[in-house]
Amino acid sequence: MNNILNKNNSLSIWLKYLEKLDKKIILDLNELKSIAKKLDLLTFRAFIFTVAGTNGKGTTCAMLEKLLLNSGYQVGLYTSPHLISYLERVRINGSVLTSEEHINSFQEIEIARNSTLLSYFEFITLSALLLFKRYSLDVIILEVGLGGRLDATNIIDSNLSIITNIEIDHSVLLGHTRSSIAREKSGIFRKNKISVIGEINIPSTIDQEAQVKKTILKKNNRDWFLEKYDHYWNFIHEDIKLYGLPNTQIPISNTALALAALYYSDFKISEKVIRTTIPFVRLPGRFQIISVCPHIIIDVAHNLHSALYLFNKIDSMNIKGKIYAIVGMLEDKDINGIVNPFKRKIHYWYAAPLKTSRTATIKQLKKSLPSHNTKILSSIHETYKKVLLLVKKQDAILVFGSFFTVSEFIKAKKLEDNINIFKNAISEK
Template sequence: MTNKNCSFSTWLKNLEKLDRKKIYNLIELKSIAKKLDLLNLTSFIFTVAGTNGKGTTCAMLERLLLNSGYQVGLYTSPHLVNFVERVRVNGLVLNESEHVCAFQNVESARNNISLTYFEFITLSALILFKKYALDILILEVGLGGRLDATNIIDSNISIITNIGIDHTSFLGADRNSIAREKSGIFRAHKISVIGETDIPDSVYEIAKEKKTILKTINTDWLWKKKDNYWDFIHSRVQLYNLPITRIPLSNAATALSALYYSNLKINEKVIRQSISKIQLSGRFQVVSTCPYVIIDVAHNPDAAFYLSKKIDEINVKGKIYAVVGILKDKDILGIINPLRKKVHYWFTAPLKTIRTASKNQLKNIFPIYNTSVLNSINEAYKKALILAEKEDAIIVFGSFITISEFLSSEKKI
């Protein structure tokens, strides 16, 4: 693919040329992983799948395990600003030279076998984790589960946060089909924690077929929100009066459930002291309060609905302006509809990717009477900032790429 002695930036440019969407079977990927001795890692492994909430669930697992004294590796995607965000060892990103070394190892091992972008970087992440001999690995699934590159690894605990409609051209057009793909991460005689309240039949079918041990919300564990605290009830523990988290409580509870089923030693005091401090960049992140400027990676209808509910909680006294960038293969109408009655004016723009919705596509879908279609997210944000007064709010959302462009802008707050 590239000269093995290339710089980090050159490696990334060449990796970007690899197919991001094509899905192969995992046989050849496993053969490369076996050659690299990556299939028998000694770490305890969590694999996290789901339509939404994977990142925050992983963040909760990582922080609680680190604060409990474990050596932890986290593999997550996509990144917001810099590729190195995708791999963390003990809460820290690694230097570029370590990534280059891992890329070189993958390139040497693959010979002429074709790899997608995600397959290549998953192998490189596993190489880095093996180097550090970590106690625990947390692997966030990139797309689906069954044919995702992370699924070459046998996890000790698998997690499905929720099941919504997204990536339909690859995972299927209905929740049952999508759930079947996500359930591909199940392993025989291992526990699988399900945070979804409306579980499709295919989850139970795959669990029976694979002989996995399902642990489901409201049956094996549950959580209840009170006024300013919440309770977590589990078959192995009962925690009352927990502090409210910055991340969705459903994801915090799913992470806690998986931790307790893992039998890893987690002190209750660590949980109580840690959970209210955990936050993930780009997940209802307040970057300004006068006016409110909130950024969120919401990029499908379920995530947009949750964003809408969170906006209600902050009780904006003035107007709400939205800055939106969306990919062309997404349910654009489904993403903007949950906020349609709240937003006074929309500023939308194409993103800096060939996958972006075009200006014409945006014009045809967004409301005609209160929308401006601009040339970039940066320009759209500047326009919103000019109009916004102190009691107003600007919500930036629609895609991970939207938030990446916002954060990379020289004019960010």
């Protein structure tokens, strides 16, 4: 163990240490399992949902969490990545824990691992599980970080597995086809346990893996159904039919998937709780409108599927002025694919490298963005300051491309807002 790391160190010092852990390539989960076993983290009394998929994991988890909490259950949630603070990654009954609780957990994991190499995500997953052990929980919701088969969350034998959808993303690690990606995500299937699939057009590898692993597959549009209309929607399940449900702030498809998973898990969720909960569940950074004059819309869309969803939402808005895009992306993303849907909609593009070693370079951004109406600046903060000088009340600012982009923008906006408050206070004296 590194002697400088103890419970007297700050959370930020611990996180900087964890981000520099040596292990990069994960070939199997055996070493991680051995540490988890030593800490008694492989079995829980709580019912466990594991949620995988290319997009919609976070919103599906948020809907599961809120419906269960509003039904009186004690719920732990582990999700990633975070937008502003690491503390967002673990919630107990809807609330984040203290820095001290995380630090104490980190220290216990560090002692237990001894000389065993762990990746950042493996380490913090063990920490989350350790924190859950300290509370009396009815339910634990684990959001898969990447893929499924080799994800750190997969050391836990969940009671019910969820796959939201299968799209091309993280190709270097998961494969370049939907079939190969589906096979990796199917790694969360468990023998004789139910696995609920949200997407209709699933690759055949899902069925193949389900047969091999002897999981009980429950499919959208075969075992349960979603019917969308303009102002309401219906949910049809083997055991229940819900008509005229209110529209939601997150994608209805993810809400329906959460409902299907809950009904297949036999949790008692009343129709009243469903109708009074689902219109109000939202997740920061997912088509979040944080201002209306001008419109400021932030979205973590970072692959083609999520970009198309965002484009359709923007296209349905009645924006009378110009649209300014603030964009930053990671180098391993399909930047062309993400940007292309917006090229006929965005009037001005402002892009910048992100504060991470994984950022797309200025050269990469220039190559993919339109040449005639694009400016590349040094940071997301600089792009926002520039756009602020140009935007009018009827215009819109659209921020997207990565969790990092949205996170940096939120911090930049908060700083600029504080500066303006200070300037206004000085001018009034």
